[in-house]
Amino acid sequence: MFKYLRRVAAATLLVTVGVSPTATAAVTPGDGLALTPPMGFNNWNSTHCGAEFTEAMVKGIADIFVAKGLKDAGYQYVNLDDCWALPHRDSSGNLVPDPIRFPNGIKAVADYVHAQGLKFGIYTSAGTKTCNTAGFPGGLGHEQQDANLFASFGVDYLKYDNCNNQGVDAKLRYGAMRDALRNTGRPIVFSLCEWGQNKPWQWASDVGHLWRTTGDISDNYAKMLSIAKQNWVLAPFAGPGHWNDPDMLEVGNGGMTATEYRSHFSLWSMMSAPLLIGTDLRKATPATFEMLSNREVIAIDQDPLGIQATVSRTTNGLNVLVKPLQNGEKAVLLFNEGETPNQITTSATEIGLPRSPAYRLRDLWTHTDTHTANTISATLPPHASAMFRVSTDRHWATYPPAMDAGATIATVYPGALPIVTPGTTTSVITTVTNNGRLPAIGVDTTLTAPNGWTAQPQSSTSAIVLRTDQSLSTQWTITVPPGLTPGKYAFTGAATLRPNVTLPYTLDVVIPGAPPLAPAYLSDLKWLRSTNGFGPVELDHSNGESKPGDGHTMTIHGVTYPKGLGTHAPSVVEFYTAGHCTTVTADVGIDDEKAGAGTATFEIWSDGTKVADSGLMTTKKPAQPLQGNITGATLLRLITTDGGDGNNSDHTDWANAHITCTN
Ligand code: GLA
Numbered sequence: 001m002f003k004y005l006r007r008v009a010a011a012t013l014l015v016t017v018g019v020s021p022t023a024t025a026a027v028t029p030g031d032g033l034a035l036t037p038p039m040g041f042n043n044w045n046s047t048h049c050g051a052e053f054t055e056a057m058v059k060g061i062a063d064i065f066v067a068k069g070l071k072d073a074g075y076q077y078v079n080l081d082d083c084w085a086l087p088h089r090d091s092s093g094n095l096v097p098d099p100i101r102f103p104n105g106i107k108a109v110a111d112y113v114h115a116q117g118l119k120f121g122i123y124t125s126a127g128t129k130t131c132n133t134a135g136f137p138g139g140l141g142h143e144q145q146d147a148n149l150f151a152s153f154g155v156d157y158l159k160y161d162n163c164n165n166q167g168v169d170a171k172l173r174y175g176a177m178r179d180a181l182r183n184t185g186r187p188i189v190f191s192l193c194e195w196g197q198n199k200p201w202q203w204a205s206d207v208g209h210l211w212r213t214t215g216d217i218s219d220n221y222a223k224m225l226s227i228a229k230q231n232w233v234l235a236p237f238a239g240p241g242h243w244n245d246p247d248m249l250e251v252g253n254g255g256m257t258a259t260e261y262r263s264h265f266s267l268w269s270m271m272s273a274p275l276l277i278g279t280d281l282r283k284a285t286p287a288t289f290e291m292l293s294n295r296e297v298i299a300i301d302q303d304p305l306g307i308q309a310t311v312s313r314t315t316n317g318l319n320v321l322v323k324p325l326q327n328g329e330k331a332v333l334l335f336n337e338g339e340t341p342n343q344i345t346t347s348a349t350e351i352g353l354p355r356s357p358a359y360r361l362r363d364l365w366t367h368t369d370t371h372t373a374n375t376i377s378a379t380l381p382p383h384a385s386a387m388f389r390v391s392t393d394r395h396w397a398t399y400p401p402a403m404d405a406g407a408t409i410a411t412v413y414p415g416a417l418p419i420v421t422p423g424t425t426t427s428v429i430t431t432v433t434n435n436g437r438l439p440a441i442g443v444d445t446t447l448t449a450p451n452g453w454t455a456q457p458q459s460s461t462s463a464i465v466l467r468t469d470q471s472l473s474t475q476w477t478i479t480v481p482p483g484l485t486p487g488k489y490a491f492t493g494a495a496t497l498r499p500n501v502t503l504p505y506t507l508d509v510v511i512p513g514a515p516p517l518a519p520a521y522l523s524d525l526k527w528l529r530s531t532n533g534f535g536p537v538e539l540d541h542s543n544g545e546s547k548p549g550d551g552h553t554m555t556i557h558g559v560t561y562p563k564g565l566g567t568h569a570p571s572v573v574e575f576y577t578a579g580h581c582t583t584v585t586a587d588v589g590i591d592d593e594k595a596g597a598g599t600a601t602f603e604i605w606s607d608g609t610k611v612a613d614s615g616l617m618t619t620k621k622p623a624q625p626l627q628g629n630i631t632g633a634t635l636l637r638l639i640t641t642d643g644g645d646g647n648n649s650d651h652t653d654w655a656n657a658h659i660t661c662t663n
Contacts, residue, residue, distance in 0.1 A: 030241040034189050034209035036302040037243050038157065038274045040077025040121065041065070045219070045248050045278025049083035049132050052280065054101045058109050062116045064281045071118060073293050074302060075277065077157050077189075078113045079121030080106075085136035094149055095124070095136060110154040121157030122150055126173040126194070127164030138164060139177060147180035147188075155188060160208075162194040170198040171207070178207045191245065191274075195646055196230070201237035201244060210243040210274055215646035217247035219255030221383060222531030225337055226570045226642065228267045232321065238272050238308040245274050252279030252288035262365065263335055263385040265291055269301035270309035270321045270333045270387075296364040297387065300331040309333065312351060316414035318344045322351045329391040331364075336380040338415025339529075341408050341507055343431070345377040348390055358437040360393035361402050370402035373437040373468045379406025381506065401436020405495035407447060407507040412634045413608030417529060418509045419576065419634070423482035428455065428507060431473045432495035434466040441465055442498035447476050450489040454479045466497075486513040515578035515661070521563045522575065522584075522657040528635070530573045533647045537573055538566035542591040543651050554653045556589035557622040561655035566591070569600040569640040569650035581661035582631045584638075587623035588614050591651035595619060599643035600650045604628030607635055616643050623655060630659075 041061050047053040062078050065071040084106065086096045097106045110120040124146060125131060125138035139146045139160065150158060160177055162170075174192050181188045192200050192211040200211035213234055214227045231246035238244045249268065251261045268275060277292055300323060309323035309331070317338035323331040330351045334344040348359040358371045364387040371393075378386040407430045409418045420426050430447050434440040444462045449455035455476045463472040472495075491507040513526055523539045530537045534545040543566040544550025554561040564586065565573060590598040602614040604626065612628035630636050636659070640652040 033187055035240045037272050038077055038189055039075045040079055041277045042079040042081050042248050044081035045250055045253060046280040049134050055109050059112050060282045062113045062118055065118060066116050068289055069293060073295055074298055077119045077121045079157055081123045082130045082132045082135050087136055089137055093145055106153045114154060119156035120154060122155045123159045125161035125163045128166060129164040131161050131163035143176045143180035147184050151184035151186040157189040159191040159193050170194050171203060174207050201234050205242040209241055210245045212245045212247060214246055215648045217250060218534055219250040219253040221256050221260045222570060223533055224264050231271055232311055235308040235310045240306040243272060248276040248278040250278055251291055252284050259384045261291060263383055266333050266385050266387045269297045270323050272301060272306060272308040275301055313346060318342055320346045329389055331389055332376060333385055333387045334378050335385040339382045339417045340411045340415060341379060341381050341406055343377055343379045347374045347376055349374055353390060356392040358396040360391050360396050360399060362389040364389060369399040371396040371399040371437060372402040372435045375435040377404045377435060379404055401434050401438050401440050403432060403434055403440060403503055405432040405503040406505045407491055407493055419512050420480050420509045422480055422484045422511060424480050426478045428476045428478055429473060430493060431471050433471040437468055439465050439467050440497045443472055445474055445495045447491055447493040449478060449491055452481045484511045486511050512576035515576050515580045516659060517580055517661055517663040519660050522659055523563055523565050528574045528576045532571045533568035540564060542566040542593055542653055543568040552593055554655050555592040556653055556655060564653055564655040564657050567640055567652045569642045569647045569652050571640045573638045575636045577633050577636050579632050581659050583660040584628045584630055586626050586657035587655040588626050589617055589623040589653055590619045591653045594649035594651045597649035598651055599645055600652045601641045601643055602626055603639040605637035605639060606630040606633040
């Protein structure tokens with residue numbers, strides 16, 4: 001938390017890269033709080049200000065932390081978010097707990113949480129009011145009174161938001177609360193939540209123990225991904241007592257697949273992010289508990305060295321993140337952010353381990369060990385990741401060779417959906433590679449096509465032996481039957497080797513709907529896929545951020561538009577055009593409904609090429625006509641980015657979006 005610490009952490013990093021684990025001891029930062037990223041629970045992502053946010057819920061979570069072993073796994077803080085208080089202070093100027101949600105007050109809840117051996121956290125804003133419209137008075141100008149009240153409740157953690165800040169300088173606002181908390185004499189972890197607006201990583205290491213680096217997360221893959229990418233470039237600023245905070249976990253809330261939640265949890269752990277569970281554990285499935293309780297992954301997040309992973313490779317959405325660990329081992333994450341299966345590769349020496357005949361690869365999700373001669377690779381489905389702890393180990397030969405097996409297909413651009421056309425033939429490649437030092441014996445590969453399709457190998461499907469770095473690659477000719485219903489179709493297969501090893505893989509391909517054959521508004525067509533910052537993409541309306549149909553008439557700089565697509569950055573809307581279309585036009589801009597804050601860029605992509613870019617649009621700019629030449633394109637993408645400042649209020653309208661196509 002104090003400035004000198006950053007220098008200590010940096011020196012530690014240098015020493016550790018030289019692999020001298022003992023030299024990393026004796027870092028005693030700041031006030032000794034949050035020496036590892038805070039772990040716990042916060043209600044916001046599951047309840048917002050809904051009626052379920054009550055004393056009963058908070059107590060229930062504390063009970064579950066104990067009963068289900070989450071406390072033992074390291075989860076400690078049980079934190080309240082917005083809407084715990086009434087909209088007005090009492091006659092002495094104190095905040096008043098909402099008597100319906102918290103009939104026994106806040107101290108009673110804090111006492112209950114403490115009695116379970118846990119810690120208790122609370123929330124307010126560094127402004128005149130908190131963020132929710134039904135919220136309560138904020139701490140601006142009331143710092144000491146509110147800090148004293150929190151200390152009297154027994155608060156151990158304060159999240160301090162940024163809404164209604166009246167334009168007062170962030171350093172002053174957050175510094176005032178830091179001092180007020182210190183004056184209480186109670187150790188309180190201080191979490192700055194100003195969404196990265198004032199680059200707190202540059203100045204807040206002696207203000208708070210963690211700072212939000214981005215706008216709010218929401219329970220969808222695109223948002224999680226964009227936040228991860230904003231946060232992972234900030235690695236040099238994190239360390240014991242001062243962490244980057246990419247927002248709370250969405251694991252278990254239902255808006256992402258199990259594969260995506262696994263990537264979310266893995267990324268957050270690699271990034272030394274706070275692990276604040278954001279799902280109502282009283283309703284959580286066994287799979288959610290299993291994921292959140294994965295101690296091998298948690299250990300990466302909580303590694304005492306406290307170095308945030310850096311990205312060592314990132315090409316076409318294929319990412320490698322590396323995190324040095326206190327004992328000299330490295331954690332590595334291979335993460336495929338795109339829409340098609342792909343192989344991701346690095347090596348033990350590339351991630352900084354010393355030369356060795358072989359290395360132990362501990363898979364932190366399957367909890368199994370293999371050995372590698374050096375290469376670390378995995379062929380991963382879309383949005384999936386593989387996470388390993390890599391070490392030199394003289395017993396490496398007791399583990400089987402690390403094998404990488406998978407099926408891939410060519411795509412229109414790197415990371416595109418693997419589309420295939422009914423009534424045609426195409427190719428799928430299966431590959432199995434031995435990354436181990438010892439040979440793999442008796443290797444066979446299979447590929448089973450969907451019902452009614454055929455898959456014919458064009459070369460051998462078996463190898464008597466695969467030595468280090470040798471692959472068995474087989475091309476399969478696929479016949480795609482005519483007249484298929486649009487949707488996903490799954491290939492399955494496996495590589496097998498002696499004795500008794502099976503490495504299954506899948507490949508999902510996509511049959512698109514018919515392309516447009518005449519000019520049309522894009523909002524009258526069916527898209528192939530869409531991702532959106534908040535809520536769904538809206539037809540002929542702006543984006544209302546949550547439910548379908550919750551937007552308004554599109555309005556840019558006072559001009560209204562009856563047709564168009566209402567997106568929220570970061571967004572992608574992709575259409576299958578199959579070479580039938582030539583031009584896309586739209587009037588693009590930030591919708592008037594978000595006065596002031598939004599900034600974004602609008603892009604049109606023809607297959608893998610950007611053919612139009614609006615430059616930075618703000619709420620002050622009138623709609624800009626954008627036109628893209630998409631002649632010959634198989635896939636058209638409309639993309640919005642957050643303009644580089646997080647995606648708060650980025651209501652991005654593609655007004656009048658229109659496409660010219662022929663038969
Ligand atoms: C802001 C914060 C969120 C949450 C809400 C509560 O949006 O960034 O994490 O605390 O306020 O209203």
